[in-house]
Amino acid sequence: MNIQRIVRHLLVTDGQVKRAFPPSTLSRIEQAIKASEASHVGEVRFAVEGGLDGVPLFKGLSPRDRAIELFSQLRVWDTQHNTGVLIYLLLADRAVEIVADRGIHAKVESQEWFRVCRQMEEAFRRSDFEGGVVRGVETVTGYLVQHFPSNGDDSNELADEPVLL
Template sequence: MNIKRIVKHLLTTHGQVRRAFPESTLMMIEKAIKASETAHVGEIRFAVEDALDGVPLFKGQSARARAIEVFSQLRVWDTQHNNGLLIYVLLADRAVEIVADRGIDAKVSAQEWNKVCHQMEAAFKQANYEGGVVSGVQAVTQHLVAHFPADGRSRNELPDKPVLL
């Protein structure tokens, strides 16, 4: 049990998420996702959560494990071509996780996604949340364009609006 982490999660509030991701930032993220999805057939979702609570926190749930849960809860996997991708931020840990459905996972390595996550986390350390996420979406876009270019027939299967958990 990591007491320092538990305290950090207990002290991180939804208000801190709103300060880091105000409405204007959420609109810029949505705009970046919409622009991204015109260049490829992938589906991007963005979710941010203030902190873990209850049993998951005390059992030491990782940001990765939580991201996988959120991937399922938001039904990012529910796309015709298995081309959904979640960018998940756990603010209390300043952690970013990318979870990709099997269609994307077969083409882009976890190491590539980790690079994108680390770039975003570096921006977050400087309190540049909007820039960090927008540049993260752009980096994801480069990978998706390389492996899943737009075909002119794709439809938007998942909402582009960021989710505050």
């Protein structure tokens, strides 16, 4: 049990999340996702969570495991071409995780997703939340365009707006 991590998570407030992601930033992220999805058959979701609480926190749930839970809860896995991608930020840990469905995961190496996450985390260390997420979406878009370009019959299977948890 990591007491410092528990305290850090319990001290993150909704106000801190809203300051990092004000409505204008959320709108810009949503626009980036919409623009992204116009160029490929994939689906991109972004979720941010201030901190964990309760049993998951005290059991030491990792950001990766939480991202996998959300991948399921947000139904990112449930797309026609198996090309859903979740970008998840756990603000208390300043940790980014990308979970990709099997269609795109088979085409993009894990270290590429890892690289995108670290670039986003670097931007967040500078408090550049909007820029970090938008650049992350743009990088993910590049992979989706390369492997699953638009076929002209793309339907928007998942909501584009960011999820604040």
